[in-house]
């Protein structure tokens with residue numbers, strides 16, 4: 001399935017073609033749970049920011065119906081070509097901006113994955129996004145998410161400013177322009193806004209949308225370049241349920 005993906009830019013990191021960071025070859029904890037759910041899901045699954053399908057493709061293999069949504073139609077085309085004919089019948093690709101350009105039926109999904117995508121949304125847009133996800137999930141459905149944190153790579157340079165903003169009570173202390181700190185080779189591969197999260201801020205937003213949090217923990221991928229690691233808390237993994 002991976003033969004159609006672009007070459008790795010750095011260890012385990014596949015570049016997106018719309019300058020929205022990278023797709024990891026390795027799945028993080030929440031994405032692995034999403035793939036596990038695909039073995040038993042009664043309703044379709046939604047992969048937001050699906051890119052080339054690191055999570056969608058194994059979920060299709062497991063027999064699920066998957067809606068793969070991404071800003072990049074060309075990434076979705078590669079995903080679609082990577083699925084076999086039978087899997088393509090259970091794959092819906094949607095080249096749209098989430099949450100603004102998409103609406104699904106209420107209570108129509110068993111699970112939703114936001115793999116390294118919620119951190120491209122500003123605070124109010126994140127609230128709207130979580131509200132939609134909550135409505136689209138059936139009772140008992142699960143939200144899985146992976147986001148970056150102020151510990152990741154060159155975003156560590158925002159650490160002190162993040163703590164100052166948080167201490168004074170800013171509602172969304174993690175909104176920065178990543179181009180202010182990225183190295184030249186990464187600057188053009190990133191958008192103008194990045195939203196770094198810690199457990200307090202992401203947890204508050206997810207609970208406010210009506211979810212019960214099952215897991216919210218820091219982690220780092222096993223297959224990840226040493227130069228982007230700092231303290232092992234470079235990413236957050238979240239699993240939450242709609243009761």
Ligand SMILES: C[S@@+](CC[C@H](N)C(=O)[O-])C[C@H]1O[C@@H](n2cnc3c(N)ncnc32)[C@H](O)[C@@H]1O
Pocket residue numbers: 016018020021022023024048049050051052054069070071072075096097098099114115116117120146
């Ligand atoms: C960093 S990649 C993550 C890929 C994969 N989910 C993973 O976890 O490795 C982010 C993907 O989200 C997409 N994306 C970013 N903002 C989006 C939005 N508002 N709506 C839909 N897709 C978006 C980008 O086009 C990109 O393919």
